[in-house]
Amino acid sequence: MRKYLFALLAIAVASSVIFCACSSSDDEVIPEEPEEPEEVVTYYKNPVVNNDAPDPTVVRGRNGKFYAFSTMKDGNVPVYESDNLANWTFIGNAYTPANVPRFVKDAGIWAPDANYIKNKYVLYFSMSTWGGEWDCGIGRSTATKAEGLYSNSKLLFTSREIGVQNSIDPVVYQEGGRNYLIWGSFRGIYITELTSDGLELMDKTDIQRIAGTAYEGIYIHKHNGYYYMFGAWGSCCEGLNSSYRVVVGRSKSLFGPYFNKSGGRMLDNQHEEILKGNDRVKGCGHTSQIFTDDKGQDWILYHGYDVSDPNAGRKMYLDQVNWDEDGWPKIHIGSPSTNRKEAPYFKPVKEEEK
Numbered sequence: 001m002r003k004y005l006f007a008l009l010a011i012a013v014a015s016s017v018i019f020c021a022c023s024s025s026d027d028e029v030i031p032e033e034p035e036e037p038e039e040v041v042t043y044y045k046n047p048v049v050n051n052d053a054p055d056p057t058v059v060r061g062r063n064g065k066f067y068a069f070s071t072m073k074d075g076n077v078p079v080y081e082s083d084n085l086a087n088w089t090f091i092g093n094a095y096t097p098a099n100v101p102r103f104v105k106d107a108g109i110w111a112p113d114a115n116y117i118k119n120k121y122v123l124y125f126s127m128s129t130w131g132g133e134w135d136c137g138i139g140r141s142t143a144t145k146a147e148g149l150y151s152n153s154k155l156l157f158t159s160r161e162i163g164v165q166n167s168i169d170p171v172v173y174q175e176g177g178r179n180y181l182i183w184g185s186f187r188g189i190y191i192t193e194l195t196s197d198g199l200e201l202m203d204k205t206d207i208q209r210i211a212g213t214a215y216e217g218i219y220i221h222k223h224n225g226y227y228y229m230f231g232a233w234g235s236c237c238e239g240l241n242s243s244y245r246v247v248v249g250r251s252k253s254l255f256g257p258y259f260n261k262s263g264g265r266m267l268d269n270q271h272e273e274i275l276k277g278n279d280r281v282k283g284c285g286h287t288s289q290i291f292t293d294d295k296g297q298d299w300i301l302y303h304g305y306d307v308s309d310p311n312a313g314r315k316m317y318l319d320q321v322n323w324d325e326d327g328w329p330k331i332h333i334g335s336p337s338t339n340r341k342e343a344p345y346f347k348p349v350k351e352e353e354k
Contacts, residue, residue, distance in 0.1 A: 044086035052313025059114035061146030064349030126168035185216035217286035242283025
């Protein structure tokens with residue numbers, strides 16, 4: 001009888017252990033996957049910067065925010081910050097007063113171009129005066145943060161040194177670890193390669209002309225196997241009489257030739273018009289980089305004169321880039337949007353991704 005009781009007790013203890021182990025396993029708390037943040041729909045209405053902010057360029061910082069720079073104002077380069085390309089806040093200047101580049105006598109800093117190259121931010125810029133087409137030139141500065149402050153400035157070349165009249169309006173195209181500088185204003189558009197860090201020219205004698213004399217403010221964008229050259233055409237700075245507009249051509253090679261829809265070459269000043277003014281905005285052009293939001297929509301910034309506020313200068317506008325079935329772009333409907341529009345959507349950057 002005693003042996004029988006001990007056997008029952010042993011079975012009970014073993015069952016209790018097994019039950020506890022199973023219960024412990026069943027009660028284990030498994031962490032839930034973090035939920036995606038709920039999409040918040042926001043809206044905007046042009047202009048997105050309601051003051052003089054011509055020739056915009058934009059770079060995205062590692063914090064997920066966007067930083068826009070424009071042509072010099074009040075002796076420095078303004079910097080604006082945004083979470084979504086639509087709502088901008090002026091946050092200061094790109095340089096300390098002591099570090100503002102002064103390589104060309106009495107020149108202003110025109111049409112900057114912001115890039116992220118080899119773990120640093122590089123701001124390329126023009127230095128020019130009206131009429132100083134052989135004395136103007138292109139330089140660069142660097143910073144550890146997208147918004148600056150920028151320093152380590154250097155003049156890369158002047159028009160006279162490079163042999164290209166009116167050497168302004170730089171833009172850098174990056175592909176496959178290589179960097180290419182494209183520039184020019186109504187005296188031809190040219191391209192040359194930069195060093196891998198983007199800070200020097202590989203060879204000042206190795207330059208190639210890729211577009212004619214009708215353009216300035218060039219930007220190159222690759223889409224579905226084609227390189228698209230966006231350019232500004234017409235007069236930029238005559239207030240409401242400005243004829244500025246955005247034109248485009250495309251090529252299978254970065255070095256061209258770039259064609260319009262009927263096969264005309266941009267080298268011969270042939271192109272497609274994709275944005276011009278309307279009764280609310282005049283002289284629109286000189287586009288920024290194209291950014292794709294988290295809904296897959298493409299967006300671009302540019303400047304224009306607000307007909308209701310003509311003395312304010314060239315304000316900054318934002319519109320969607322639409323692509324037709326043949327792969328040709330158009331900005332909005334071919335003219336600036338003036339009504340309330342849904343803004344670009346970008347998911348917040350996670351802390352570990354910064």
